Amino acid sequence: MEKFVFFGGKGGVGKTTVSSAYALKCASEGLDTLVVSTDPAHSTADVFDQPFGDDPRPVEGHDGLHAMEIDPDEAVDEHLMETKRALADQVSPAMVNEIDRQIELAHRTPGAYEAALFDRFIDVMRGSEAYDRVVFDTAPTGGALRLLSLPDFLGDWIDRLIEKRTTSIDLYERAAIGDREARRRIDEDPIIARLSDRKELFEFAGRTLDEAATFYLVLNPDELSIRETDDAIDDLDEYGLDVGGLVVNRLTPAPDDDEHGRGATYLRERCATERERVTRIHENFAQPVVATIETRVEEVKGDLLDEVAAELDIAAATTTGER
């Protein structure tokens, strides 16, 4: 079992329930576990019935379990303030306004939110020594997948920037003929230093996702979610990430044999179609189905969470030793 476990899937299939239940299972088997919600519409707080923030906090009533909810908006604001502080330190007041506009603009672009989320992602992964297992409850399929494709993509881009910058500085150094001072030097350039730092972070993220992460996809026994799962597996495959297994959630419970009312008939028919779909999931997907979870009458929280946790056939503690 890898240290980082991701749960993904279509919206509303029960990712939060499954990832919380899994985190609980890990914690009850003695692993120090952190559950991280990256979905902008956080619901971990509802599952555990207590508020969580941007920093890890112990979950009351469960030993060894911590939780946090990443807030990218806060991260964007922080980044903006930091950059502006550096601006005030570095630049003459006359020029600040001009540059300020550009900085504001960069923080309002659509990619900023994702970039901030990704930064926090890396933060969490880097600062996870205290935990044996980190469970990510990701945003619905599209967003989460794009996020995971970022390390490669951004790494390439930063590479190109560093290359260009190095070339121009190299030229400046060559332009320093005779006793002229070079306008810029590579080993003193703050730009190259910062870009290289970034590059290292992206490489770390790419490596960690490659080597120390497992993905599970949660789906419901309906056509839409089966199809989306199929697409998600293809996408992940494209990014070189393996899906460890599937969790089928929200199965309809079967009625007792001696019940013959309208409700019972409905349930029986529903069960039959779902059973057929589950069989198809077993046949069509190469990934193993690691759990099938029945719908509960109430919201899954409290004791119900323990019950669901018990139904998960995902090993929790198999590799504590060899981590």
Next chain:
Amino acid sequence: MTLAERIESYREIVEEWLHGLYHGMVEGPAFELIEKEAEDTDDAFMLACFADAFGIPSPVSYYTAELLPYLADEFAGWERRLWDRGTLVERKGQQYHF
């Protein structure tokens, strides 16, 4: 003034002229040429960093924004060069001092 002193001062003048000539014909243009090339590469770098300044969405502008405080002077220079530059021929042509 002795002969030696007169030769000395004559040599100084010649040296100064020769150095000026060398600088004007060889050093200066070469320096300008290379520095212009460097500026052009810089411009490409700036465009890759801040494409959004021209309305082209850039996925990395969030990351490159943190470079701006250190690039302020270059950023202003870049904007000026972009407005000033007539044609590529004109800029490349500047190296020949007609």
